[in-house]
Amino acid sequence: MNGRVLHVVGTRPNFVKAAPVVAALRAAGCDQVLVHTGQHYDERMSDIFFRQLGLPEPDTDLGVGSGSHAGQTADLLIALEGELSARDPALVIVYGDVNSTLAAALVAAKLGMPVAHVEAGLRSFDMTMPEEINRRLVDQLAELLFVTSPEAVGHLAREGVDPGRVHLVGNPMIDTLLTHLGHFDPAAARAAYALPETYGVVTLHRPANVDDPEAAKAAARALTEAARLVDLAVPLHPRGRAALGAAGLDGAPGVHILEPLGYVEFMSLVRGATAVITDSGGVQEETTVLGVPCLTLRTTTERPVTVTHGTNRLVGHRELVPALRKVLDGGQPAPEEGPPLWDGRAGARIAAVVTRWLDHHV
Numbered sequence: 001m002n003g004r005v006l007h008v009v010g011t012r013p014n015f016v017k018a019a020p021v022v023a024a025l026r027a028a029g030c031d032q033v034l035v036h037t038g039q040h041y042d043e044r045m046s047d048i049f050f051r052q053l054g055l056p057e058p059d060t061d062l063g064v065g066s067g068s069h070a071g072q073t074a075d076l077l078i079a080l081e082g083e084l085s086a087r088d089p090a091l092v093i094v095y096g097d098v099n100s101t102l103a104a105a106l107v108a109a110k111l112g113m114p115v116a117h118v119e120a121g122l123r124s125f126d127m128t129m130p131e132e133i134n135r136r137l138v139d140q141l142a143e144l145l146f147v148t149s150p151e152a153v154g155h156l157a158r159e160g161v162d163p164g165r166v167h168l169v170g171n172p173m174i175d176t177l178l179t180h181l182g183h184f185d186p187a188a189a190r191a192a193y194a195l196p197e198t199y200g201v202v203t204l205h206r207p208a209n210v211d212d213p214e215a216a217k218a219a220a221r222a223l224t225e226a227a228r229l230v231d232l233a234v235p236l237h238p239r240g241r242a243a244l245g246a247a248g249l250d251g252a253p254g255v256h257i258l259e260p261l262g263y264v265e266f267m268s269l270v271r272g273a274t275a276v277i278t279d280s281g282g283v284q285e286e287t288t289v290l291g292v293p294c295l296t297l298r299t300t301t302e303r304p305v306t307v308t309h310g311t312n313r314l315v316g317h318r319e320l321v322p323a324l325r326k327v328l329d330g331g332q333p334a335p336e337e338g339p340p341l342w343d344g345r346a347g348a349r350i351a352a353v354v355t356r357w358l359d360h361h362v
């Protein structure tokens, strides 16, 4: 074993969360390796984030790609076992709740390598979500658990996780937002996508909203109706694109379907939006910090702090239009105080804990 830290990333939200941690550990002089699993691989789902967020080129891209849950996870396990064995790091850092996160934590634990989990302890209590399965298992395997909001500390305690391993550090996704805030230009984004002065932004990609044709139809119907109130810019994740198109969203008046956007372009649109409609985890957090009203098309959220300390509301398909009307009438103000420690310093706090841990364990 050496004193090296190995980060495993694979998907769009991983890149946004890892960037400030990698930067803070670099500033602390830490020896680091960045492994990309290749779970996301399109230029617009991957490369553009490395360029815009100042992430270093990955030391390895395992090129695992897409597949069924079992197929993709199996490929991830095999590829990561070879990579981690060869690199022999002192600590493996994993992010969020995607299949790459679970696979990396499982491989590392079986190889006897300590794991740090960034964004530990979030719970939707909905085991039909693949992410809920992933995050629960990763938290059982982790040696260091970095938590973004206070209720997560309680969830981990109830699951028997040693409190000495848990560190409430704030939210690295918000570090990234605050670092790049000066580059978000709503007027330029509006012009680029030919949007009127007042518009909403929509992202949808959760299996519960887009995989089942009936659910996709209900979502497309609700959005078509919402677009009668305000134009909607809809950058679609590849997962939802075909289903929502087939369900009738393409060509609906006021609906502007877009390719997945780069981080700066996306956040520029969000910053200037009157409302955001989403099922994304990260977007619930970003809208809270930007003070943009967010309507989340889900029945649960693993991020309740965005409701209690932010601009987020959970809505069903039928509630969307009345909720949007309320937002457009100015009836959904933001609370005065945001979530604790979402101040742009999460990466530095994580780096401080990691370097202290390395000093004691290597």
Ligand code: UD1
Pocket (backbone or CB within 6 Å): 011, 012, 013, 039, 040, 041, 042, 045, 046, 066, 067, 072, 097, 098, 099, 100, 130, 131, 205, 237, 238, 239, 281
């Ligand atoms: C994954 C995560 C989800 C996260 C989302 C963020 C899991 C279980 N899910 O979902 O938690 O919210 O990333 O964006 O890990 N595809 C492309 N190009 C790409 C990547 C994917 O076309 O670069 C298409 C493929 O058809 C693929 C499908 O999208 O089958 C789904 O990709 P996958 O990585 O399996 O899951 P996501 O839906 O992206």
Ligand code: UDP
Pocket (backbone or CB within 6 Å): 012, 013, 016, 203, 235, 236, 237, 259, 260, 261, 262, 263, 264, 266, 267, 279, 280, 281, 282, 283, 286
């Ligand atoms: N994002 C982006 N372009 C887009 C959609 C999303 O840059 O077209 C960014 C945004 O910062 C978001 C992050 O990617 O928070 C992760 O998004 P996603 O919704 O894919 O993942 P989730 O947070 O739901 O796991």
